Amino acid sequence: MTLILFIAILITIPYVCGCAFKCFLRDMGIDVIHTYTVGFVFMWLLFSVIQVPLVLKDAPITVIAIIYPVLMVLFIVLAVAKSGIKRFRHELIRHLGFEKQGILIYAMMAAIFIAIIAQIYVAAGIQENGVYNNEYTIARAVQICSDGTLGRRVNAFTGADISGISFDTVMSSQAVFIAMISYIFRQPPLVASNLYIPVIIIPMIYMSYYMVSMVLFHNKNNRYIFLIVIAMLSLYSNYSLHPAESIWNLLFINCWNPNVIACHILIPLGTYYALTAINSEFRWDRAAVQLRDEKSDKLYRSVIKNRRIFLCKRTYLVMTAAALCFTTAYGIIMGTILYACIFMYYYVSNYGGVDINIKRYAAVIMPAVIYLVLLIITSAVSHTAGSISGFWQDYTTCYKEIFSNDFKNNMYLLIFISAVMYQYLKKESSGKAACVYIPMLVFGIGVINPLIYMLFRLFAPSYCKVIFWILPINAIIAYTVVDMINAVCNTDTNRNINIAGVCLITVISIISFMPRYGYNFAWEGAAAPDKISDETRQICDIIDNDGQDKNVIALNELCSQIRLCDTGIKLYYYTDNQYACNDDKDMYAYLNQDEPYLQGIVQNAKREGYNYIIFRKGILDPNWSSVQYHIWPAGSTENYDVYSIGYF
Amino acid sequence: MITEFVAAFRTAFYQYFSSIYFYPFVVVVCMMLTLRTGSGLQKRILVYIPVCIFAITLCNPIYWKLAGVTADYTYSRSYWLIPFFLVIACSLASYISGLNIRKVTVLLMIFTVACVVWGGNVRNLYVNKNAHTAENIYKLPQDVVDIADAVIGNSDGNIRMLAPNEINMYIRQYDARIGLVYHAWNEEVTFEEKSFVLNGESRLATFKGLTEEMNRDRADIYYMVAVQPYADWNYIVLKNSQYEAEEITDSGLSIIYKNGNYTVFVKSNSILESGL
Numbered sequence: 001m002t003l004i005l006f007i008a009i010l011i012t013i014p015y016v017c018g019c020a021f022k023c024f025l026r027d028m029g030i031d032v033i034h035t036y037t038v039g040f041v042f043m044w045l046l047f048s049v050i051q052v053p054l055v056l057k058d059a060p061i062t063v064i065a066i067i068y069p070v071l072m073v074l075f076i077v078l079a080v081a082k083s084g085i086k087r088f089r090h091e092l093i094r095h096l097g098f099e100k101q102g103i104l105i106y107a108m109m110a111a112i113f114i115a116i117i118a119q120i121y122v123a124a125g126i127q128e129n130g131v132y133n134n135e136y137t138i139a140r141a142v143q144i145c146s147d148g149t150l151g152r153r154v155n156a157f158t159g160a161d162i163s164g165i166s167f168d169t170v171m172s173s174q175a176v177f178i179a180m181i182s183y184i185f186r187q188p189p190l191v192a193s194n195l196y197i198p199v200i201i202i203p204m205i206y207m208s209y210y211m212v213s214m215v216l217f218h219n220k221n222n223r224y225i226f227l228i229v230i231a232m233l234s235l236y237s238n239y240s241l242h243p244a245e246s247i248w249n250l251l252f253i254n255c256w257n258p259n260v261i262a263c264h265i266l267i268p269l270g271t272y273y274a275l276t277a278i279n280s281e282f283r284w285d286r287a288a289v290q291l292r293d294e295k296s297d298k299l300y301r302s303v304i305k306n307r308r309i310f311l312c313k314r315t316y317l318v319m320t321a322a323a324l325c326f327t328t329a330y331g332i333i334m335g336t337i338l339y340a341c342i343f344m345y346y347y348v349s350n351y352g353g354v355d356i357n358i359k360r361y362a363a364v365i366m367p368a369v370i371y372l373v374l375l376i377i378t379s380a381v382s383h384t385a386g387s388i389s390g391f392w393q394d395y396t397t398c399y400k401e402i403f404s405n406d407f408k409n410n411m412y413l414l415i416f417i418s419a420v421m422y423q424y425l426k427k428e429s430s431g432k433a434a435c436v437y438i439p440m441l442v443f444g445i446g447v448i449n450p451l452i453y454m455l456f457r458l459f460a461p462s463y464c465k466v467i468f469w470i471l472p473i474n475a476i477i478a479y480t481v482v483d484m485i486n487a488v489c490n491t492d493t494n495r496n497i498n499i500a501g502v503c504l505i506t507v508i509s510i511i512s513f514m515p516r517y518g519y520n521f522a523w524e525g526a527a528a529p530d531k532i533s534d535e536t537r538q539i540c541d542i543i544d545n546d547g548q549d550k551n552v553i554a555l556n557e558l559c560s561q562i563r564l565c566d567t568g569i570k571l572y573y574y575t576d577n578q579y580a581c582n583d584d585k586d587m588y589a590y591l592n593q594d595e596p597y598l599q600g601i602v603q604n605a606k607r608e609g610y611n612y613i614i615f616r617k618g619i620l621d622p623n624w625s626s627v628q629y630h631i632w633p634a635g636s637t638e639n640y641d642v643y644s645i646g647y648f
Numbered sequence: 649m650i651t652e653f654v655a656a657f658r659t660a661f662y663q664y665f666s667s668i669y670f671y672p673f674v675v676v677v678c679m680m681l682t683l684r685t686g687s688g689l690q691k692r693i694l695v696y697i698p699v700c701i702f703a704i705t706l707c708n709p710i711y712w713k714l715a716g717v718t719a720d721y722t723y724s725r726s727y728w729l730i731p732f733f734l735v736i737a738c739s740l741a742s743y744i745s746g747l748n749i750r751k752v753t754v755l756l757m758i759f760t761v762a763c764v765v766w767g768g769n770v771r772n773l774y775v776n777k778n779a780h781t782a783e784n785i786y787k788l789p790q791d792v793v794d795i796a797d798a799v800i801g802n803s804d805g806n807i808r809m810l811a812p813n814e815i816n817m818y819i820r821q822y823d824a825r826i827g828l829v830y831h832a833w834n835e836e837v838t839f840e841e842k843s844f845v846l847n848g849e850s851r852l853a854t855f856k857g858l859t860e861e862m863n864r865d866r867a868d869i870y871y872m873v874a875v876q877p878y879a880d881w882n883y884i885v886l887k888n889s890q891y892e893a894e895e896i897t898d899s900g901l902s903i904i905y906k907n908g909n910y911t912v913f914v915k916s917n918s919i920l921e922s923g924l
Contacts, residue, residue, distance in 0.1 A: 126779045127787045135833070138821045146824035159820060159827035160838035190786040190821060209734075216690055216738055222745045229737035248733065253779070263728050275693065330722065334729055341701050345692070 002185050006196060014039035017072060019091045020079030027312040032095045033207050037269055038316060040204055041323050044261075046071060047180075048173035048326030055151035055170050061144060061183050064176065108224035115231035116203055123198040123255045137256060140175035141189040145182050163390055167378040168329045171371070174258040193256035201255050201265070206231075208268040215275050262324055262331025270320040270335055274342045274364070277313035278356060280306045285357075314363065322367040329375070336368040377451070380458055395453055398464050405465075416473045419480035431483065435476045446470055481506060532565050535637045540566040542635030542642045543612055551610040553601065556592050558614060558640070572610055581608050591615075602629045605645055613643045653709040660706065660724035675732050678739035685742065694735045701729050791909055792818040796826060798905030798912055799883050808838075810872065811885035812862050815910070829879045830858050839879050846874045853878045869895040882915045 015032070018039025022030060030038070047068055054064050080088045101109075139156035147154070151170075153162050169175075182192040209230055213223040234248045251260050284306035291299040317339075324335040343364075346356045381391040407413040423435040446452055447468050456464045485502050540562065543550055553572040554562055560575050573580040573588055580587065587604055590597040596619060605613060613631065617640055622633035625643060634644040665671055679695045686694065705711050705726040715722040744755055783790040796819050799807055807825060809816070813832035820826055830837045841854040851857065853875045861871050867890040875881075884901065888911055896903070901913040 125782055127782045128779050139824070142821055143824040155834065155836070155838075156824075157820065157828070157831035157834035158836070158838050159824065160836075188786065190788070194782075194785070194787050212734070216693065217741065217745075219745060222741045225744050226737050226741040229740045230733055233733050233736060267729075271693075275689075330719070330725065333722065334726070337705060337726075338701065338729055341697055341704060345697050345700055349692075349696070 002187065003195070003199070006181075006185055007199060010200060013072065014043055016076055016092065017043050019088065020076045023079045023083040023088060023091060025312050025315060027308070028091065028094075029309075033210055035095070037204070037207050037211060038319075041266070041269065041316070041320055043072065044173075045319055045323040045326065046075075047177060048171075048323065051150065051173050051176045052170055052326075055165070055176065058149050058151040058153075060149055061179060062148075064150065065180055065183050068180065104221065105224065108221070108228060112206065112224065112227050112231065115228070115235075116206055119202050119231070119235075119252070120198045123202065123252050124195045126252075128253045135254075137172075137175045137178070137258065138190065138193055140169070141178035141182065141193065144176060144179035145189050150176055150179075167375055171326055172258055172328055173326050174256065174261070174328075178256060198255040201260060202251075205251070205260075205264045208265045208272075211272040212268050215272055258328040259330055262327045263334065266320050266324045266327060266331065267335050267338060270317055270324070270339060271342065273313050273317035273320060274339055277310055277317055277361075278342070278346050280309040280313060281356065281360065282350075284310055310360075314360070318363050318367065321364050325367045325371040332368050332371055336365065339364055377454070380454055391450075391454070391457075394457070395450055398453065399448070402465055402468060406468075412473070415477055416471075419477045422480055422484070423476075426483075431479055435479060439471055439476065442470055530564075532561055535639060536561045536565050538635075538637045539614060539640060539642060540569070542637075543569065546612070546634045546642075546644055548611040548644065550612070551608075552612045552614065553587065553591065553605055553610050554614045555616065555640070556588070572605070572608070581610075584608070595619075598629055602631060602645065611645055613645065615641050615643065617641055649709065653712050656712055656723060657706065660727065663724050664727040671732060675730075675735050678735045681739045681743075682735065686738075690738060690742075694731065694738055698730050698735070701726075705729065786822060788818050788822055789814070791815070791907065793822055794907060795819065795885055795905065795910060795912055796822045799826060802904045802914060803883070807883060808879075808881045809883045809885065810858070810862060810879065810881040812887060812890075813859070815885050829881050830855050832859070837879070842878050844874065844878075846871060865889065867891055869899050869901075873899045873901075876915065884913045884915075886911055886913070 015036045016039065018035035018037070021038050021042050022028065022035060050067060050071065051064060053059075054067075083091070136156055143152070143154055143156045143159075144150055151165055153165055154160070155162050156175075178189055178193045178197065181187070181196050182189040185192065185196065187196065206227055209227060210223060213226045217223050217226065234251070250257055251264060254260070284303060287299050287302035287306060291303055321332075321335060321339065324331045339361075343356065343358060343361050347358055350356055403413075420436055420439065423431050426432075447470065452467065453464060456467065481502075485499070488499060488502050536558065539554075539558065543552060544566065550566070550569040551572075552562065552569050556575055559571055559573070563569055563571060573584075584604060586600065590600045590604070591613075596615065598620065601613060612634065617636065617638075620629075620631075620641065620643070622636075622641065625631050625633065626646070630646045631643040632646055634642045636642065679698075682690050682694050705715075706723075711726075712723050715726065747755065784793055786793060792815055795811075795815060799809065800823060805825070806827075808827045808829055809819070810829045811819065816828050816830070817832045820828060820831075827838070829839070835855050837855045837858065839853070841852070843850055843852050845851070847870075851871060851874070857871075858875065858879070861868055867886055869891055872881075872884060883904075888906070888909060891911075896913065900916045902916050903911055904914050905912040
């Protein structure tokens with residue numbers, strides 16, 4: 001009963017939506033199948049778009065199950081309001097009339113219906129041998145139904161919590177769609193995907209190929225023969241020959257796979273729209289050229305009509321390309337290649353004849369371009385910070401740290417802003433461009449731009465916190481001070497007093513506001529001109545006197561200095577785990593945590609042939625170290641103990 | 649690079665056609681027929697544009713490199729852009745439509761019968777080497793459904809399962825309440841990978857280690873038990889041939905479900921003392 005209700009909805013709603021859409025577009029010439037496919041693509045696109053924010057916000061599944069039908073109804077109501085009830089009803093029934101056909105047509109139509117029903121039956125009833133026929137999409141749909149929310153950050157394969165949700169997961173709407181169907185019709189997600197989805201997909205596939213056949217054949221008989229041959233070929237191919245990577249194989253085994261919608265429905269439909277758009281553009285251009293030579297109503301009407309057809313087809317094509325973006329990443333790549341090939345082929349093959357205006361088709365490529373740009377950005381963001389939210393957190397934290405480290409305890413930023421404001425407000429300032437506009441542009445485009453931050457995170461993370469160095473803060477302050485002094489000096493009245501006042505304010509500023517010694521920075525006096533601490537020298541001396549090869553595992557804070565003091569020392573890793581021995585990332589964590597993992601450190605050190613380990617003082621009892629871990633104290637400084645590893 | 653590209657081209661070809669080499673031959677013949685007898689539009693859609701796509705994508709080493717960046721399968725699946733069936737169907741339809749109605753009917757009948765007898769035979773469909781009748785409405789192996797039902801029935805809500813690949817890759821498609829320690833297709837584990845010493849031998853609690861152990865002919869039960877504190881599993885599924893009864897007794901596991909192929913164990917409270 002539920003399935004019958006579902007089929008009834010499936011038959012009516014896309015058609016009504018298609019009628020509503022063509023009312024908005026005022027494209028009244030298209031037939032039933034065309035209207036139905038337009039409605040289907042529109043519904044798919046609408047669903048795919050609205051699921052994106054809901055997934056990102058982890059909305060309950062009930063929200064999309066309510067919002068989606070409500071939006072559909074609203075769209076239809078708007079279309080009815082726009083065109084009027086009578087007109088809309090007329091459009092609904094206009095092409096539904098029964099037209100008597102020959103017996104052969106009836107036979108072929110029956111054959112196609114039987115093929116569709118048989119394929120649905122097969123798609124729902126068989127499974128492949130030895131191939132894992134269910135994968136991420138279904139696992140995610142089941143997860144959504146189980147959680148009752150759309151975007152919970154969970155690895156669908158394992159159920160483990162994860163920090164973020166990937167771009168293609170958000171953009172691929174199939175799992176959410178299956179979950180919604182499952183929720184609305186109260187069926188397990190696997191039943192929805194293996195039975196309900198084929199009921200949607202397989203008839204739609206034949207409709208898409210029927211649309212393509214409309215371009216290929218003018219004769220109706222040929223179109224039906226074409227569809228029958230396709231059905232037979234697919235059946236024959238899949239169950240007898242079974243080409244493993246064939247898209248037709250995917251259709252039968254995993255009908256719910258988003259690649260099936262992309263490659264069997266949207267790409268053929270897009271091909272049809274692209275070809276018909278090009279065709280109508282040619283007709284439009286030809287009529288326009290003729291109209292210049294010969295003024296006639298017929299030609300004028302032809303120009304108007306073909307322009308209207310072109311615009312409609314292009315709209316359908318853009319809609320299909322956009323729907324591809326929300327279906328599968330593979331689909332959008334393949335679709336874009338196909339459309340680009342079609343347009344380029346026509347452009348090249350008609351070069352010198354009737355021109356194809358390639359700019360008119362730019363809109364078709366735009367969804368793919370936007371998709372790819374977003375994909376690149378989010379991939380880079382995910383690569384650098386794990387997820388989008390993680391990236392924003394990093395970004396804001398970085399700028400908070402810049403502020404608190406460099407500007408919070410002084411008036412430096414305030415003085416800079418005052419200088420810029422002074423230059424901006426000053427009349428006839430020659431330094432406006434250099435001190436105001438260019439720095440503001442640099443600040444906006446370079447310093448606080450998340451993209452620039454992302455690039456730095458990706459390629460040179462250590463520079464993220466010094467991006468603001470690009471701003472010529474000192475130069476602008478200095479220029480403004482000189483400018484102020486000049487302004488004051490050029491004032492006729494009380495000239496000396498003004499100069500004295502400016503100097504006094506400058507001196508007070510320097511004394512009061514600039515960072516004071518020992519207040520903002522943990523500076524200490526260097527013991528020697530080479531700025532290496534005495535303790536580091538002592539450690540190097542201990543190692544040197546002990547006499548073994550100088551293979552050393554040192555704490556992070558010592559790494560940066562110890563090789564400056566003695567270049568003969570070989571370190572297990574450098575600071576922040578860079579250049580680790582044999583890529584062994586564990587040692588850094590083992591040694592630098594509050595309670596070092598002594599057994600792991602000694603095991604790894606011995607395995608790699610390292611002779612010395614430097615611990616913080618008191619971590620290990622020197623009297624027991626040899627008994628517990630077979631390491632012996634080699635010497636000690638105020639803060640560190642140096643141990644020698646025994647290989648006995 | 650060229651050698652690699654040629655190898656990739658060959659692999660993609662084999663993957664797509666799966667040793668059915670007469671398909672490309674038929675397509676080439678149909679393309680030539682279309683070139684000879686088809687309309688201008690048919691030639692463009694079914695010959696020129698597919699050939700362009702073939703040249704730009706599958707015969708292009710730069711495309712091969714770029715496609716490799718997106719996914720492993722992108723290059724080989726570029727064959728999906730070549731409308732093989734459309735070319736064949738269009739040629740056949742054009743040819744058939746030139747005949748009279750009686751001949752069309754006879755030809756279609758022969759064609760349909762040939763397809764059904766040779767390839768799409770309904771009985772053959774369900775027992776052939778490539779596919780079989782779905783065991784249940786979920787199109788999942790029945791063992792998976794039974795195991796999942798048993799575990800859900802036994803648990804208090806928190807399930808972390810360790811299972812062989814043929815079970816773990818399906819089970820969460822049946823019920824998402826079952827958490828997995830690892831999944832065959834997803835090379836991640838849900839715990840921090842560690843090395844530990846078992847019976848004086850250094851072992852690894854990693855995806856690779858778990859996969860190897862769980863999918864061996866004879867599983868090392870003591871290894872599974874030793875991994876438990878890291879992996880934190882509370883249910884384990886083993887093939888009946890993978891273990892001995894005394895190993896289970898020693899390890900402190902309890903059986904909650906057993907069928908002809910698999911046994912499901914639950915972690916008992918004494919497990920922490922047993923193997924560690």
